[in-house]
Amino acid sequence: MRQAIRPALSWLLALLLLPAWGLTAHAQSQARPEEHVVKRTILALYDRQSEETIRLSRVGSYATMPLHQLGLKVVYHNIRDPLPTPETIPGLRGVVTWFGGEVPEPLAYLRWATALLEQGIPFAVLGDTGTTGAPVEQQDRFLRHLGLEATGDFRLLTYDMALSQGEAGMIGYERAPMRPYPSYTVFRQGDAGATLYLAAKGGEGADHPLVIIGENGGFAGAGYEYYFDPEIVRGRWIIDPFAFFSRIFRVDGLPRPDATTLAGRRIYFSHVDGDGWRNISRVPGFRDRESGATWALFKKAWEPYPDLPVTVAPIAAELDTKYFASADDLELARELFALPHIEAATHTYSHPFVWRFFRHYNAQKEQELEVKAGRAPSTEGNRWDRMMASFNLTPQDRYLISEGTAADEHPVMRAFANVPWSLENEIAGSARQIEEVLPAGKKVALVQWSGDTSPFPKAVRETRAAGMTNMNGGDPRFDPEYPSVLFVSGLAFTGNGIVQPYAQASNENTYTNLWSERYYGLRYLAATLRNTERPRRLKPFNLYYHNYSGEFPESLEAVVSILDLARRSEIAPIEASRYAAIVDGFQSTRIVAIGGQDGGSVWRIENRGALNTIRFDDAAFQAVDFGRSAGVIGQRHYQGSLYVALDPVAKAPVVALAAIDRTDIPPAADRPYLIEARWPLRALQPGAAGAVTAEARGYGTGAFTWRVEPGRSYAIHVLAGEDEVWRGRATADAAGRLAFTVDADGLRWLRLELSPEAAGTSDSAS
Numbered sequence: 001m002r003q004a005i006r007p008a009l010s011w012l013l014a015l016l017l018l019p020a021w022g023l024t025a026h027a028q029s030q031a032r033p034e035e036h037v038v039k040r041t042i043l044a045l046y047d048r049q050s051e052e053t054i055r056l057s058r059v060g061s062y063a064t065m066p067l068h069q070l071g072l073k074v075v076y077h078n079i080r081d082p083l084p085t086p087e088t089i090p091g092l093r094g095v096v097t098w099f100g101g102e103v104p105e106p107l108a109y110l111r112w113a114t115a116l117l118e119q120g121i122p123f124a125v126l127g128d129t130g131t132t133g134a135p136v137e138q139q140d141r142f143l144r145h146l147g148l149e150a151t152g153d154f155r156l157l158t159y160d161m162a163l164s165q166g167e168a169g170m171i172g173y174e175r176a177p178m179r180p181y182p183s184y185t186v187f188r189q190g191d192a193g194a195t196l197y198l199a200a201k202g203g204e205g206a207d208h209p210l211v212i213i214g215e216n217g218g219f220a221g222a223g224y225e226y227y228f229d230p231e232i233v234r235g236r237w238i239i240d241p242f243a244f245f246s247r248i249f250r251v252d253g254l255p256r257p258d259a260t261t262l263a264g265r266r267i268y269f270s271h272v273d274g275d276g277w278r279n280i281s282r283v284p285g286f287r288d289r290e291s292g293a294t295w296a297l298f299k300k301a302w303e304p305y306p307d308l309p310v311t312v313a314p315i316a317a318e319l320d321t322k323y324f325a326s327a328d329d330l331e332l333a334r335e336l337f338a339l340p341h342i343e344a345a346t347h348t349y350s351h352p353f354v355w356r357f358f359r360h361y362n363a364q365k366e367q368e369l370e371v372k373a374g375r376a377p378s379t380e381g382n383r384w385d386r387m388m389a390s391f392n393l394t395p396q397d398r399y400l401i402s403e404g405t406a407a408d409e410h411p412v413m414r415a416f417a418n419v420p421w422s423l424e425n426e427i428a429g430s431a432r433q434i435e436e437v438l439p440a441g442k443k444v445a446l447v448q449w450s451g452d453t454s455p456f457p458k459a460v461r462e463t464r465a466a467g468m469t470n471m472n473g474g475d476p477r478f479d480p481e482y483p484s485v486l487f488v489s490g491l492a493f494t495g496n497g498i499v500q501p502y503a504q505a506s507n508e509n510t511y512t513n514l515w516s517e518r519y520y521g522l523r524y525l526a527a528t529l530r531n532t533e534r535p536r537r538l539k540p541f542n543l544y545y546h547n548y549s550g551e552f553p554e555s556l557e558a559v560v561s562i563l564d565l566a567r568r569s570e571i572a573p574i575e576a577s578r579y580a581a582i583v584d585g586f587q588s589t590r591i592v593a594i595g596g597q598d599g600g601s602v603w604r605i606e607n608r609g610a611l612n613t614i615r616f617d618d619a620a621f622q623a624v625d626f627g628r629s630a631g632v633i634g635q636r637h638y639q640g641s642l643y644v645a646l647d648p649v650a651k652a653p654v655v656a657l658a659a660i661d662r663t664d665i666p667p668a669a670d671r672p673y674l675i676e677a678r679w680p681l682r683a684l685q686p687g688a689a690g691a692v693t694a695e696a697r698g699y700g701t702g703a704f705t706w707r708v709e710p711g712r713s714y715a716i717h718v719l720a721g722e723d724e725v726w727r728g729r730a731t732a733d734a735a736g737r738l739a740f741t742v743d744a745d746g747l748r749w750l751r752l753e754l755s756p757e758a759a760g761t762s763d764s765a766s
Helices: 010-015 018-030 057-071 108-117 136-146 241-251 292-302 329-337 365-370 383-389 395-399 423-435 457-465 521-531 554-569 575-588
Strands: 035-037 041-046 071-079 094-100 123-127 148-155 164-166 184-189 195-201 206-214 217-223 226-229 235-236 265-272 309-313 342-344 447-448 470-471 541-546 571-573 590-594 602-606 614-618 622-624 632-638 641-646 654-659 673-677 681-686 691-697 702-707 713-720 725-731 737-742 750-756
Touching: 010 673, 018 571, 035 575, 041 057, 057 071, 057 094, 057 123, 094 241, 108 123, 108 136, 108 622, 123 136, 123 241, 136 148, 136 206, 136 217, 148 206, 184 195, 184 206, 206 241, 217 235, 217 241, 235 641, 292 309, 292 329, 292 554, 309 447, 423 447, 447 575, 470 575, 521 541, 521 554, 541 554, 541 632, 541 641, 590 632, 622 641, 632 681, 641 654, 673 681, 691 702, 725 737, 737 750
Parallel strands: 041 071, 041 094, 094 123, 123 217, 265 309, 265 541, 265 571, 309 342, 447 470, 632 673
Antiparallel strands: 035 590, 148 184, 164 195, 195 206, 206 217, 226 235, 590 602, 602 654, 614 641, 622 654, 632 641, 673 702, 681 691, 691 750, 702 737, 713 725, 713 750
């Protein structure tokens, strides 16, 4: 599913990213003396010669998610490109490396790395240091920051080796080191103050550090940071990556932009790629219908779940009468998108399989590939031949992308090569085509990447220019087949100067061996959803699949099983385009510590876009100080973390924390605040004597829990303009929890009014 090896980024890439990073630089130049911009950027080095792409490198695949979880941004740089300076990467907090051998020009690299370390920029070194061929004295200037000292030795045979563990809590996160122990480079502990977590017992009585954290960095040796079996492409962490990176980059106590939670609840979103729009279905009742797979989903998975929004992304060529669309196809699309909880996206116009081919498009080359694959029309412009060649569009077509691994296979680059290629047409043009079947007021807001989901930078920039967000790739899984957070991808791909938000769950392809078996496989998404929620929330609740999931009864039932799970879960449902915008906000967020350095108690949150949750970890005994805060809607303690809900209308909210002495009840405050809600809020206004108003919008019924004065009764009024759409009463419990559910249509912004009642007024929960 994912392989090990490599990431990229050069000083030129740093210049390309300056528009995004420049915000931080501008903030630093504007910050007052008593303010400090929190640095959030981690530079991830990789070797492109040994690792095929950034996306499949170890830092790109395995290290990025824990770093994102800690609230840090990641940029990548190929070690073979000119090394960047901190000035080209504003906000640089640290560097992570995960080399598989010697770096080119190790002396030049050591000088560069040591200069950064001496400026206080820590290094997290996993695997090889990449510098063992350099003179020992040059290595030691670098290694002493990690708590190490070079010996120049290497231990190949480990059959008689014993391990010793130091401070607890770092080793054995998902598995312990097991015999036969890997060979290792022999280091000595070079700093008595360094924290040693794992060592090999040396024959001379001295321990050889294998995992250690020093004054300004840390090291986890190759084979002792994680276990990986290349035969089955599976692995598990040996070190705790969250603790390892947190301690090295010193992020304890810092606010963390959070893309998993909204209004105190786990985010839910669902998106559907349009592959299989016109496919036949074997589901009873839909077998004889044109586009039966889509009809089956429409009637069984979409229409019956108006409380769960779904973003559906057709391939535009299948809604274009110049190519494949029939009148029935267009009518189906109009009926589908008329449902208010269905958002429209685009899965491109012609469904490219291999995006890199189109970076420098060659029409003649594509035609040759089509002829070899037997897909070229027998007569120029023969629409019928083309349609029959690709009618049942499923992942099976992707076997044709194997670059000719079998004598009778030939690669094709996209599903519908009779559509003239143009990048503008694939992005903005596909949106225009799909919008022809949308009801008034709806627009296409999201591009869902097709094929290998690895668009070249210009393609991603084209989505931004067209005013859309973008998503796909990543394919995270965490279940018995992929039993590790190693296979939980980060929030986005951020290499090559772009931000490409990833899907936050894998689709049915990885569960069904590319739609060739186990058509019920998407049921096992439930395991990933469970494992990425406990013991720590790593991901939102994302249901991601294709139109061809309507082909078989068991595949359709698998989709419905996850929808039913969502209904049983405490979630905040939103549209997929909104989630992609939240990930964009994670990247752009700027945090300013007020009145102190990192670890202070007051922060201003800027440039956060659609992101409206800030998380503090290990914060059970901390709470929002509403008297010193601004633009904060509410707070909730969960899993030892404090989730702070920000008001979307607040441009630069301020979050101040104070100590509390109880963790069993919601913290007291001098004003009502939101604990959690299914409908996210905005424009909250506290009133006199405990009154509060806000605007709310969401899917399903509006469940809310507020913290108010214990035992206080409230009248609740919900208005659409001047019209009252719901009213009720509720009384807070002894801990101050005021819970009620608004039974009304929340698809438009409604005004929520909470008015405290006089003592003695009769009340009833509604």
